[in-house]
Amino acid sequence: MKIPVCLSVLILLATSFNLPAGGPAMAEFDLVIMGGRIVDGTGNPWYEADIGISDGKIVEIGRIDPQRANEVIYAQGLIVSPGFIDVHTHIESGIEKNPNAENFLMMGVTSVITGNCGSSALNLDEWLTRISGPGIGVNVASLVGHNTIRREAMGGDFNRPPRPDELDRMKELVDRAMRAGAVGLSTGLEYVPGMWATTDEIAELARVAASYGGVYATHMRDEGEFIEKSVAEAIAIGEKAKIPVEISHFKISSKKRWGASAASIRMVEEARENGIQVTVDQYLYPASSTGIGILFTSWVFDGGRDKLEERLRDANTRDRIRRDVIEKAKAQGFNDLSFAYIASYESDPSFNGRNLAEITLAKKGRKEIEAQADLAIEILQAGGASMILRKMSDEDVERIFRQPFTMVASDAGVMSWDDKSVPHPRGFGNNARALGLYVREKKIVSLPEAIRRMTSLPAQTFRLWDRGLIRPGMAADLVIFDENAVRDLATFEKPKTFPVGIDYVIVNGRKAVERSQYSHTNAGVILRGSAKKVESANEVTAAERALRVRDERIFTRFNMLKREKEAGLINADRYIAALRALREDEMKLFEDAKNVRFNNMTEHEYWHRSRLKSLSLIIQELQMIERK
Numbered sequence: 001m002k003i004p005v006c007l008s009v010l011i012l013l014a015t016s017f018n019l020p021a022g023g024p025a026m027a028e029f030d031l032v033i034m035g036g037r038i039v040d041g042t043g044n045p046w047y048e049a050d051i052g053i054s055d056g057k058i059v060e061i062g063r064i065d066p067q068r069a070n071e072v073i074y075a076q077g078l079i080v081s082p083g084f085i086d087v088h089t090h091i092e093s094g095i096e097k098n099p100n101a102e103n104f105l106m107m108g109v110t111s112v113i114t115g116n117c118g119s120s121a122l123n124l125d126e127w128l129t130r131i132s133g134p135g136i137g138v139n140v141a142s143l144v145g146h147n148t149i150r151r152e153a154m155g156g157d158f159n160r161p162p163r164p165d166e167l168d169r170m171k172e173l174v175d176r177a178m179r180a181g182a183v184g185l186s187t188g189l190e191y192v193p194g195m196w197a198t199t200d201e202i203a204e205l206a207r208v209a210a211s212y213g214g215v216y217a218t219h220m221r222d223e224g225e226f227i228e229k230s231v232a233e234a235i236a237i238g239e240k241a242k243i244p245v246e247i248s249h250f251k252i253s254s255k256k257r258w259g260a261s262a263a264s265i266r267m268v269e270e271a272r273e274n275g276i277q278v279t280v281d282q283y284l285y286p287a288s289s290t291g292i293g294i295l296f297t298s299w300v301f302d303g304g305r306d307k308l309e310e311r312l313r314d315a316n317t318r319d320r321i322r323r324d325v326i327e328k329a330k331a332q333g334f335n336d337l338s339f340a341y342i343a344s345y346e347s348d349p350s351f352n353g354r355n356l357a358e359i360t361l362a363k364k365g366r367k368e369i370e371a372q373a374d375l376a377i378e379i380l381q382a383g384g385a386s387m388i389l390r391k392m393s394d395e396d397v398e399r400i401f402r403q404p405f406t407m408v409a410s411d412a413g414v415m416s417w418d419d420k421s422v423p424h425p426r427g428f429g430n431n432a433r434a435l436g437l438y439v440r441e442k443k444i445v446s447l448p449e450a451i452r453r454m455t456s457l458p459a460q461t462f463r464l465w466d467r468g469l470i471r472p473g474m475a476a477d478l479v480i481f482d483e484n485a486v487r488d489l490a491t492f493e494k495p496k497t498f499p500v501g502i503d504y505v506i507v508n509g510r511k512a513v514e515r516s517q518y519s520h521t522n523a524g525v526i527l528r529g530s531a532k533k534v535e536s537a538n539e540v541t542a543a544e545r546a547l548r549v550r551d552e553r554i555f556t557r558f559n560m561l562k563r564e565k566e567a568g569l570i571n572a573d574r575y576i577a578a579l580r581a582l583r584e585d586e587m588k589l590f591e592d593a594k595n596v597r598f599n600n601m602t603e604h605e606y607w608h609r610s611r612l613k614s615l616s617l618i619i620q621e622l623q624m625i626e627r628k
């Protein structure tokens, strides 16, 4: 509780009533973190200061008398950073069962963005309100999922473009979600029914998200063989819809294409050079996790569950499905299915943690890929399983992590303890693994840089303006950790293991993790996007804007030339020649300005009332030189 009295009144009260100054009831700060090394999220190196927190916000940074605080954390020798923002999560299925979300808190994550890979709550407003009711451990923002709305708008018949009324319905659903505070649109183009959507359909919907300042986050159509094609599509959607693009779990997941991250990263860089805002996120493991459906070709799922079962009952179709599974694996450079591990299989939990080759050998005494593919079909038929796929190379993972636009994100959900699943360890270890293995041991990036990519970069990308930095006024989401001890302990065999070295996690000013133990403070809040339409009525057209950009360059060049002349860097002849060339440019610009139809009154005034009518500065300068 903050007590709104200024310091002088406080001292006056203390002296006149002879109370001990700064006793708990008089404290200015709920919490003060003393003497930590602050790595503030900008990428700057650490500095030492105390942080005063009140009412969930950082209110003071500097030297703070501990007497002024209700509670003090002594953080000497420890790093104090902003709370980590995990931009790629799937909390929909777990948050209501386990609202505290300790697997996120214990690795330093204080905010998550969910609704990824095309899958979100359909009615976001209702869902966000519901989950926050009993209190939540972490702050939550959500995207709206394309698969979710496509399913809603098109019913069960997906393998086609939407009819105009269905597309309108989808746009309406995106609009409703954005008005409820969604931070953007997500796609999962490797999944049903998004896999049947065209680039244009997605761009149409992304335009709606863009009109509210949202982001387009995409699980691309393919992350292996056709990686370049997928990245090109993501960039094209960014360009068409004028929307920032976030490529989810950026990776190379085909053995045949290992090393191709050099090319895919180059594409992101080029897009950025061309003015398209593209960023990526990544989990720091050479293995992915998804449903067993990913081993099959898409036609198998066409028409829904009934159709699938019908196909699996037919011997000939089943043969074809088996051949496709084998071909798909071989096309990615795998000679058997030993890369595919069962994470969770309800029909037989003894499969959990083992790969399809091992299980086939143990259960059927057979080693051929055909028998392994049969097993995959049997598992699919029995309701499916979640899988861990060891398909990536360390080299690609590291190269992606080196890029300044790469964020650290887990792709995980809220975990529970009472099931027998063996999930991907990223849900327990990802951020600690970044700090321990990738910063301290492998030295891929520096500590301040890694922290920047877990804090201010995600906040900037998803426009969480009051988070991701340590500054007065920002939300008090903080992590206090030992840079020499922080380490992930979760493994593929024993994934449900918390990391070590993270001492405190503060969410909105309250201790969610204390001395490395989580509590149930449930201090998280819902982070809603602006829900405001970006003004477009008076928008300056691209043509109008291009004219002004050229005009700015001419003025700047003119001023530079004058300064170079005065400084004696160019002689009179070269100066005059350069001025004449610049005047040519200006004349061309004026010609173009006369031919543009201005939609914007301000621009119209600028060109027709002033710029085109007044005497050019370049001409004035040339006339002055001639007179001399």
Ligand SMILES: [Zn+2]
Pocket (backbone or CB within 6 Å): 116, 117, 188, 219, 248, 249
């Ligand atoms: Zn995904």
